[in-house]
């Protein structure tokens with residue numbers, strides 16, 4: 001994209017447990033992200049969110065925020081939704097359907113006492129009658145992939161733990177992360193087993209939270225308050241049960257990674273840092289393989305030796321990730337926000353030096369049944 | 382019969398033959414008469430070619446563990462009292478995968494590739510639920 005759409009403003013709501021409502025969180029975040037961009041609420045003409053209730057998508061938030069968008073998108077494909085929203089906003093802007101696209105998210109999972117990972121995962125779908133009878137939970141449906149990865153490729157719990165350790169180290173450098181005390185590989189593999197082979201510390205945290213992102217037409221680049229970030233490429237895919245004929249070790253990232261890299265015209269060596277959806281450690285491992293950072297099956301060895309930590313070859317989840325910073329149920333928007341801050345050089349103690357190109361990858365749903373992938377490549381200006 | 386506290390299938394016209402098969406202790410797998418593809422879960426059209434010319438074939442109910450997880454913590458209805466339990470993908474000999482539980486074995490002894498066979502639990506007068514057990 002020579003005339004790449006721009007990410008002009010971002011904001012992450014800093015509280016991890018709040019008395020505010022999901023709608024208030026989104027209003028605060030929208031106001032701050034627009035201020036970050038040097039824009040005003042009246043400038044918004046495109047709006048993107050998953051919504052606060054199933055079935056009516058953005059209706060309640062548009063009403064609450066008193067917006068009047070001429071382009072609306074309520075795409076809901078799990079935690080990756082907000083990554084997809086950025087891609088959709090770019091397409092809408094390129095088509096002339098809107099010029100200032102606002103994306104918001106807010107959730108009070110923690111203060112509402114929602115056990116995101118271990119609650120019964122039943123969505124009210126036809127397929128529930130074949131899957132929902134067997135004690136399925138989100139963590140269980142990721143554990144199925146982890147177990148098979150270990151069986152086929154010899155991946156170990158200690159290798160998965162490397163991912164959690166790297167995220168926790170980064171969280172220690174993020175003042176608003178939920179858990180900031182360092183952990184070791186031993187801490188992870190000795191933490192209580194939740195759904196084998198995944199231990200407690202292989203699982204993301206549960207928090208409240210939210211945020212907002214503003215995507216604008218490249219013509220607005222001159223008027224922004226901060227150097228904007230260019231959207232170099234976007235790709236989406238869904239991988240599913242395939243009527244009973246699925247290789248569950250290959251995620252939809254195997255489709256989105258190559259497409260996004262080709263569209264951006266960059267190679268893996270050009271990526272300075274990556275934000276990889278970390279609902280569980282296995283999510284990161286499989287995603288890195290499928291995005292092509294290493295060969296299929298080599299993910300365990302790839303993540304060893306601190307490669308994903310700051311100072312390593314591929315710093316991942318520099319905010320601490322869902323594993324240590326925040327996970328209110330859908331984490332995609334935070335992946336975009338942190339990558340933008342890195343590309344603007346605003347990350348202080350956790351800044352990746354000379355960060356020019358970042359990869360963002362969201363995973364929504366569960367790897368063990370059906371999930372979505374959304375990949376973005378972002379570039380500094 | 383003790384009260385069954387786990388989720389029950391919401392059976393529809395589309396899925397009724399499958400559940401009637403379970404009641405007769407037959408695991409049915411759909412085969413497409415147009416293209417020959419086999420599929421699970423059952424549905425009104427062939428997932429391979431979208432033909433609705435499907436037949437229901439009784440499966441011998443034998444297969445291998447494709448993957449599994451021993452669940453130690455869950456909020457799932459009816460399962461909290463049965464921890465730990467085994468959730469698994471079983472690949473039938475016909476080549477289709479079935480999400481299920483493994484029962485009648487020590488969860489710590491389950492292995493990928495282990496041979497299993499279907500077993501049915503009569504949970505009420507209308508519903509029998511297929512699960513798998515070591516063959």
Ligand SMILES: [Zn+2]
Nearest residue numbers: 413416427430
């Ligand atoms: Zn067919």
